[in-house]
Amino acid sequence: MEIRQGFLPFQNRRDFFTPEDFTNEEELMLKTTESFVKNHVQPQMEAIEQHQYSVAARLFKEAGDLGLLGVEVPEEYGGLSLSKKISGLIAEKMGHAGSFSVSFNIHAGVGTLPFIYFGTEKQKHKYLPKLASGRWIGAYALTEPDAGSDALNSKTRAIWDGEKGAWVLNGEKQWITNAHVADVYVVFAKTHHGMTAFIVEKSLPGISVGPEEKKMGIKGSSTATLVLEDVEIPSENVLGKVGNGHRIALNILNMARLKLAFSNIGTAKQALQLAGDYAKERLQFQSPLIEFTMIQEKIADMAIAIYGAESAAYRTADGLDQGMEGTAEVQDVSELIFTFAMECSINKVNCSEVLARVVDEAVQIHGGYGYMQEYEVERLYRDARISRIFEGTNEINRLTISKLFMKHYQNHKHREIENIESNQGQNGKWMQTSEQLLYLALKALTESGVEIEQEQEYSRLLSDMVSDLYVMESAFLRSEKSGQRGRLSMTHKGMTEVLCAERYRKIAEAVKTILSSVEASEKKRKDWFNALKGIEYPEFSGIFEKKRNIAKDVTGWDAAQAI
Secondary structure: OOOOOOOOOOOOOOOHHHHHHHHHHHHHHHHHHHHHHHHHHHHHHHHHHOOOOHHHHHHHHHHHHHHOOOOOOOOHHOOOOOOHHHHHHHHHOOOOOOOOOOHHHHHHOOOOOHHHHOOOOHHHHHHHHHHOOOOOOOOEEEEOOOOOOOOOOOOOOEEEEEEEEEEEEEEEEEEEEEEOOOOOOEEEEEEEEEEEEEEOOOOOOOEEEOOOOOOOOOOOOOEEEEEEEEEEEHHEEEEEOOOOOOHHHHHHHHHHHHHHHHHHHHHHHHHHHHHHHHHHHOOOOOEEEEHHHHHHHHHHHHHHHHHHHHHHHHHHHHHHHHHOOOOOOOHHHHHHHHHHHHHHHHHHHHHHHHHHHHHHHHHHHHHHHHHHHOHHHHHHHEEEEEHOOOOOOOHHHHHHHHHHHHHHHHHHHHOOOOOOOOOOHHHHHHHHHHHHHHHHHHHHHOOOEEEEEOHHHHHHHHHHHHHHHEEEEEHHHHHHHHHHHHOOOOOHHHHHHHHHHHHHHHHHHHHHHHHHHHOOOOOHHHHHHHHHHEEEOOOOOOOHHHHEEEEEHHOOOOOOHOO
């Protein structure tokens, strides 16, 4: 795999996988998932929201029969041994499944992946066939009442009892998804040797589950406290090595962030579809809403944001797939996943915030009806809010992005900025200029001695700039690849142009904020702003017209035919 060697640390192959690359065979999984959601999950939405656990259990078995739960499980343990890209595609389509998508993704992600990556052969043979088939449901128990974002500061304790020949677990795990429906939990506890992961079966004595939490959204996913009272765990149920639980926790969280990103993309696409359909049907002042250019702008902004989000998410999944080819050792897998920690956090933050904007605008386009529970966008709005908190808050993920980026920059800051050569010159200029702006901000932060881990406003701005660049570059290279193959649609071309221009403007504003704050000396500030003036800014025009065309294309609106 070709790794970028410049001051940007993105794992990069120029011809990375894009959604246009799915084969007909791979798209069968898409159609299978769509059919499952439409014909099996959506008719049961009310029962799921009412916590009818038998319905959820049946749906898991049906999903298992279709192979949807075992996509990443190796064939020798009852799975399909498919890629992160296919797993992402399924998570995306499952994003239309409301609360069940949360239960599904927790099971297929953090409930199953720890066994795949860190389990012994005996553990894999015992648990993976059950999890892949849906006969057993998995859960992940990390969060505690007094350790939310500081998830590794666990108060749950595991003490080895030599006489019993078992670990004895005591503690509480809070907000555990699938708590009431799970058959097995991956539980993290402190030992004398450090954080350790344990496989805990629900049938063991001493395990109890608290009442269902009353949540704002995702009401149908089981969320409750897991209580452990003198639970005896045999030594063969230690997952990975004693004291290495933090490695498992952090690496699995990285994978969970990427899976959540794909699910957010799917839900955002659902909201866009609902908004577009409503805008074509709803009449105001004797005209459909879609005829009003402000509504067109909203729909275009939604579509552009989704285009950028899926470009970046599939790029990251492809990088992981490429890296995992031939990687079998646990240590190698851990190191590989860690190299993508920044990208996983970027996708988690970007996709959850794209979803937030998209569902908000979908409600706005529906007007007063969007606030009514009989319209689906009302539920999407409530369900979406948790995504900015799930799998590490977006604030924590922003700190992760900036920390990892600054660490890389300190090691590579003397390397030159890589120029992006392209037959799409205008977008290439946006990329080059954005990189120059980021580089200037990094120099200012470094030379001014700012401790960005303490002054977190800088971390926020830096992480957003890095994220914007990753999304820009992903959309840019996706369009370039399609163009080289003669398959670039005018809609995708327009989306890429607008996305690059608008993300560039965000980066430019962030740099100005950093330069105006980083130095107390007026002279120094003037020096930095003089350097900023030396960067050549690309021109961009016709943004409203491009958005109008994008909105009409993505909704299929033809005013002439509608008359």
